[in-house]
Amino acid sequence: MEGLGVSVIEHLLLHQKENPEATGQFTRLISELIFSAKIIAREVNKAGLVNILGLTGEVNVQGEQVRKLDEFANRVLIYRMQKAGVLCAMASEENADIIEVPDNLPRGSYLLIFDPLDGSSNIDANVSIGTIFSIYRKSDERSYVTLDDFLRKGSEQVAAGYFLYGSSTMLVYTTGNGVDGFTLDPTVGEFLLSHPNIRIPEEGKVYSVNEAYTCYWDEKTRRTVEYFKSPDNYRGKPYRARYIGSLVADFHRNLLYGGIFMYPADKKDPAKPRGKLRLLCEAAPLAFVVEQAGGAATDGKDRILDLKASELHERVPLFIGSRKDVEMATRLMQGDG
Ligand code: AHG
Numbered sequence: 638m639e640g641l642g643v644s645v646i647e648h649l650l651l652h653q654k655e656n657p658e659a660t661g662q663f664t665r666l667i668s669e670l671i672f673s674a675k676i677i678a679r680e681v682n683k684a685g686l687v688n689i690l691g692l693t694g695e696v697n698v699q700g701e702q703v704r705k706l707d708e709f710a711n712r713v714l715i716y717r718m719q720k721a722g723v724l725c726a727m728a729s730e731e732n733a734d735i736i737e738v739p740d741n742l743p744r745g746s747y748l749l750i751f752d753p754l755d756g757s758s759n760i761d762a763n764v765s766i767g768t769i770f771s772i773y774r775k776s777d778e779r780s781y782v783t784l785d786d787f788l789r790k791g792s793e794q795v796a797a798g799y800f801l802y803g804s805s806t807m808l809v810y811t812t813g814n815g816v817d818g819f820t821l822d823p824t825v826g827e828f829l830l831s832h833p834n835i836r837i838p839e840e841g842k843v844y845s846v847n848e849a850y851t852c853y854w855d856e857k858t859r860r861t862v863e864y865f866k867s868p869d870n871y872r873g874k875p876y877r878a879r880y881i882g883s884l885v886a887d888f889h890r891n892l893l894y895g896g897i898f899m900y901p902a903d904k905k906d907p908a909k910p911r912g913k914l915r916l917l918c919e920a921a922p923l924a925f926v927v928e929q930a931g932g933a934a935t936d937g938k939d940r941i942l943d944l945k946a947s948e949l950h951e952r953v954p955l956f957i958g959s960r961k962d963v964e965m966a967t968r969l970m971q972g973d974g
C-alpha cells in the first residue's frame with residue numbers, strides 16, 4: 638500500500654533470494670547497526686545543547702584529536718555490536734587493534750569495520766557527518782579470529798554503507814545487489830525506503846578536493862585537478878567546486894548528483910605519504926557502494942576493491958565517483974591523459 642513505507646528489514650527480506658546474506662544473522666547485524674545509528678543520531682542532533690561537543694583531550698591511533706562525539710559513537714557501536722551475537726570481531730578507526738567479542742558473549746561469523754564518526758572536524762559546526770561500515774564474513778571457520786581476517790580485498794565485502802546525520806538521517810548501503818537509500822522517519826523511529834536502486838550519473842558536474850594542499854601535490858596530481866577546473870575538459874566547461882570536509886557528505890552528494898571526490902597522496906605529513914583516508918574503514922566500503930551504483934573508485938592507479946590492506950589503518954589516495962570522471966582522473970594520474 639502506498640505511503641506506508643518499506644523498512645530496511647522488510648526490504649532485506651523482500652529481496653531475500655538475491656541476498657544470500659539476508660540470513661537471520663545478517664538481518665540481526667543490520668538491525669543492531671540501525672539501533673546504534675539511532676542512538677548516535679539522537680546525540681548528534683542534540684550535541685549543541687549538552688556539553689558533548691569539543692575535545693576529549695585525547696589523541697587517537699590516527700594521531701588525531703578525539704572529539705567527545707567520536708568517542709561516544711565509538712562506544713555505542715562497540716557496546717551494541719559486541720552483544721549482537723553475529724560478530725566474531727570488529728575494528729574501528731578509533732582503536733589501534735581489532736576488538737574481539739569477549740568469550741562470555743555469543744559470537745557469529747561476521748566481521749565489522751567502521752569509522753564511527755566521519756567528518757569529525759565538522760561536528761561542532763553542525764555540518765553533516767556520518768558513520769561508515771564494512772562487513773566481511775570470516776574467511777574460514779577457525780575457532781579464533783586474527784588480524785589477517787581483516788586484511789582482505791574490498792571485493793570480499795558482503796555489505797557496506799553509511800549513515801548520514803544531516804538535514805535528515807539516512808542509511809545508504811549495498812549487499813552486492815545495487816544500492817538503496819533509507820530515510821529515518823523520527824515519528825515512527827524507522828528507516829524507510831526513500832531512494833530505491835540509486836544510480837550515480839555516468840559523468841558529473843562537481844569536483845571535490847581540498848585545494849589548500851596544492852603545494853603538497855606532485856605535478857600529475859596538480860594537472861589532474863586542473864583538468865576538472867578547465868573549460869577544455871570533455872564537458873567543455875569547468876566542474877563546480879564542492880568540498881564539505883566530511884567524506885560521507887561529499888560522497889553522498891556526488892552519488893546522487895554525479896561528480897568526483899579526490900583525496901590524493903600529498904606531502905603535508907611525512908607519516909601519511911598515501912594521504913589521510915583509510916582503506917578499510919573509508920575507501921573500501923564507499924568503493925563497494927559506488928561500484929554497485931555504477932560508479933568507480935581507484936587510488937589513482939588501481940581499483941580500490943582490488944587492494945589488499947597490509948595493516949589495519951592503512952591509508953590510501955582516493956578518486957571516487959562518476960565512472961567517466963574517475964577513469965579520466967586515473968588516466969591523468971598515470972600520465973596518460
Ligand atoms: P574522520 O573525521 O573520520 O577523521 O574523517 C575525516 C576525513 C573525511 O571525512 C574528510 O573527507 C577529510 O577528513 C577532510 O580532510 P581535510 O580536512 O584534510 O580536507
Ligand code: MN
Nearest residue numbers: 752755756919
Ligand atoms: Mn573518516
Ligand code: MN
Nearest residue numbers: 730752754755
Ligand atoms: Mn572518524
